[in-house]
Amino acid sequence: MNDGAGSSRKKRVFSGMQPSGEAHLGNYLGALSRWVDMQDDFDCIWCIVDDHAITAGGDPAELPGHVFDLAVSYVAVGLDPERAIIFVQSDVHQHTELAWLFNAVTPVGDLERMTQFKDKSQRFESVPAGILNYPILQAADILVYKSDAVPVGEDQKQHIELTRDIARKFNAAYGDTFPEPEPLIGRAGRILGLDGDAKMSKSLGNTVPILSEPDEIWERVRTAVTDPQRVRRDDPGRPEVCNVFALHGHFGDAALVEDVATQCRAATRGCVDCKRILSENISKRFAPFRARAAELKAKPTLVREILDDGANRARAIAEETLREVRERMGLDWRRGVPNG
Ligand code: SF4
Numbered sequence: 001m002n003d004g005a006g007s008s009r010k011k012r013v014f015s016g017m018q019p020s021g022e023a024h025l026g027n028y029l030g031a032l033s034r035w036v037d038m039q040d041d042f043d044c045i046w047c048i049v050d051d052h053a054i055t056a057g058g059d060p061a062e063l064p065g066h067v068f069d070l071a072v073s074y075v076a077v078g079l080d081p082e083r084a085i086i087f088v089q090s091d092v093h094q095h096t097e098l099a100w101l102f103n104a105v106t107p108v109g110d111l112e113r114m115t116q117f118k119d120k121s122q123r124f125e126s127v128p129a130g131i132l133n134y135p136i137l138q139a140a141d142i143l144v145y146k147s148d149a150v151p152v153g154e155d156q157k158q159h160i161e162l163t164r165d166i167a168r169k170f171n172a173a174y175g176d177t178f179p180e181p182e183p184l185i186g187r188a189g190r191i192l193g194l195d196g197d198a199k200m201s202k203s204l205g206n207t208v209p210i211l212s213e214p215d216e217i218w219e220r221v222r223t224a225v226t227d228p229q230r231v232r233r234d235d236p237g238r239p240e241v242c243n244v245f246a247l248h249g250h251f252g253d254a255a256l257v258e259d260v261a262t263q264c265r266a267a268t269r270g271c272v273d274c275k276r277i278l279s280e281n282i283s284k285r286f287a288p289f290r291a292r293a294a295e296l297k298a299k300p301t302l303v304r305e306i307l308d309d310g311a312n313r314a315r316a317i318a319e320e321t322l323r324e325v326r327e328r329m330g331l332d333w334r335r336g337v338p339n340g
Contacts, residue, residue: 055134076292102140114135248274
């Protein structure tokens with residue numbers, strides 16, 4: 001394994017995902033497949049952000065299992081502990097420590113303007129401070145490793161802007177310490193759920209877990225909403241408004257996508273057959289993930305070792321940053337003790 005100290009000249013990227021168990025198709029298309037591809041070109045740090053997860057509530061008894069399941073998904077899809085640091089956020093307390101220190105330079109108004117804060121806060125009668133401060137912890141996650149870039153979806157761009165603002169404000173107040181990380185926006189765009197309505201999300205039940213068996217994948221895909229105007233099999237369809245067609249674009253080659261569109265418009269293939277093809281292609285793509293996940297689940301200590309090793313390497317980098325930050329902020333009281 002590399003030492004994780006970023007001695008190479010590769011740019012460093014950080015990203016993380018909240019643990020809600022096994023990853024799903026939306027996680028794969030929107031994030032994980034990109035992260036896998038980035039591992040040759042960047043110095044990568046992939047995190048399971050359990051400190052963030054507690055702001056969403058949930059049963060504490062289930063959280064450790066969700067972390068394990070997400071770790072299995074990470075490694076099964078190809079995140080590689082030999083080429084990246086893979087770890088759990090709560091193992092590296094420097095994230096939360098830096099978040100506290102960033103409170104000193106982050107205006108409350110900036111946090112209140114976050115779109116996600118406005119959305120999420122409506123769900124609470126009394127809004128927990130963690131919902132407001134969440135982007136500060138995100139900034140700390142990224143900046144504690146002095147990351148150069150962050151692969152994110154369009155919906156996270158505003159949070160990266162805030163991270164850049166925090167870095168700027170800190171540098172202005174305490175001296176040049178942090179880079180201003182760039183958002184690397186993915187091409188996958190917004191992945192709609194099988195309901196064709198909302199973003200793919202486990203809580204909405206509109207997705208496909210990536211480790212599903214082929215028949216489970218079909219059970220999910222067969223429920224996918226299609227062009228509402230295609231009521232009978234001989235009604236011509238409109239692939240451009242059908243989410244199944246959009247998903248074909250992620251799992252089939254150009255010739256298949258063209259064939260799907262042509263047959264849809266000509267009503268020469270029914271929606272059930274069209275979904276069958278999609279389901280089989282998803283199943284084929286995910287087959288190696290299922291096999292690798294089965295191996296990992298049979299050897300849970302291997303997963304623990306990967307995460308322990310990742311945490312050690314992450315901690316070494318993060319502590320170096322914190323040492324510098326504490327010193328710049330005057331949090332090294334021993335310097336004030338007179339000699340003698
Ligand atoms: Fe969608 Fe395929 Fe049905 Fe056309 S044939 S509406 S692309 S599911």
